[in-house]
Amino acid sequence: MKIEIYVATHKKYQMPTDNIYVPIHVGKANNDLDFGYIGDDTNNNISHKNSEYCELTALYWLWKNSQADIVGLVHYRRLFMNSKKEFLNNNEIKELLKKGDIIVPKKRNYYIETIESHYSNAHYRKDLQTVRKYLSSEDQLYFDKLMESKSLHLYNMFICKKEILDEYCEWLFPILQKLELDIDTSTYDSYQKRVIGFLAERLFNVWMLKKGKNTSVIEVKVKNIENENKLVKGKNLIKRKILSKR
Numbered sequence: 001m002k003i004e005i006y007v008a009t010h011k012k013y014q015m016p017t018d019n020i021y022v023p024i025h026v027g028k029a030n031n032d033l034d035f036g037y038i039g040d041d042t043n044n045n046i047s048h049k050n051s052e053y054c055e056l057t058a059l060y061w062l063w064k065n066s067q068a069d070i071v072g073l074v075h076y077r078r079l080f081m082n083s084k085k086e087f088l089n090n091n092e093i094k095e096l097l098k099k100g101d102i103i104v105p106k107k108r109n110y111y112i113e114t115i116e117s118h119y120s121n122a123h124y125r126k127d128l129q130t131v132r133k134y135l136s137s138e139d140q141l142y143f144d145k146l147m148e149s150k151s152l153h154l155y156n157m158f159i160c161k162k163e164i165l166d167e168y169c170e171w172l173f174p175i176l177q178k179l180e181l182d183i184d185t186s187t188y189d190s191y192q193k194r195v196i197g198f199l200a201e202r203l204f205n206v207w208m209l210k211k212g213k214n215t216s217v218i219e220v221k222v223k224n225i226e227n228e229n230k231l232v233k234g235k236n237l238i239k240r241k242i243l244s245k246r
Contacts, residue, residue, distance in 0.1 A: 003072075004022050023038070042065075052196040053197055054156070079225070138210070
């Protein structure tokens with residue numbers, strides 16, 4: 001079975017040496033830079049939407065263009081790792097997918113707030129209200145359940161058989177296209193303009209809840225190559241919760 005794990009990046013970076021990892025230059029349509037990687041601006045693509053869609057332009061590209069049996073999306077500085085703190089290799093991925101349907105990051109727990117309050121403190125709460133109206137009545141139930149919870153899978157990262165990714169993307173991108181037309185980002189700064197990517201992280205969890213017992217999930221640790229400062233992140237979370245007026 002052919003495996004392709006796409007590594008979304010916007011800059012030249014040291015990539016995993018295993019040939020299953022394929023660097024993909026996201027947002028390439030928006031600049032003239034060439035890192036020698038596949039660009040998300042080739043073939044069927046939405047590369048020009050990268051400022052709002054983030055790594056989802058790579059997801060769209062692999063949905064429409066990859067012919068591999070098993071596919072995945074990771075980031076240049078965030079990758080799945082094994083118990084030896086090494087990046088997952090070909091054989092490890094195959095073995096994991098014998099035990100489950102989809103490999104995802106271990107959930108992040110927000111002990112002091114819900115998913116809804118966390119998003120509202122970090123971004124614009126009104127965008128959550130916008131995304132909800134474009135969900136089916138059944139999906140709204142899962143959305144509400146997620147909003148009330150205190151943990152979720154982040155990063156828009158996963159590995160699975162191509163047919164599972166196809167099913168997810170066929171559900172996800174029509175919703176995102178509606179959001180794109182409805183959310184006015186003209187007053188947003190460059191960080192908040194990434195709203196479609198932020199909302200998709202939540203929608204992935206909605207879809208996972210929807211799949212429920214029909215999909216077996218394998219949680220795997222994610223290694224941040226640049227070593228996030230968890231203490232700083234925690235302080236920023238509390239600061240946003242206190243100061244947010246959105």
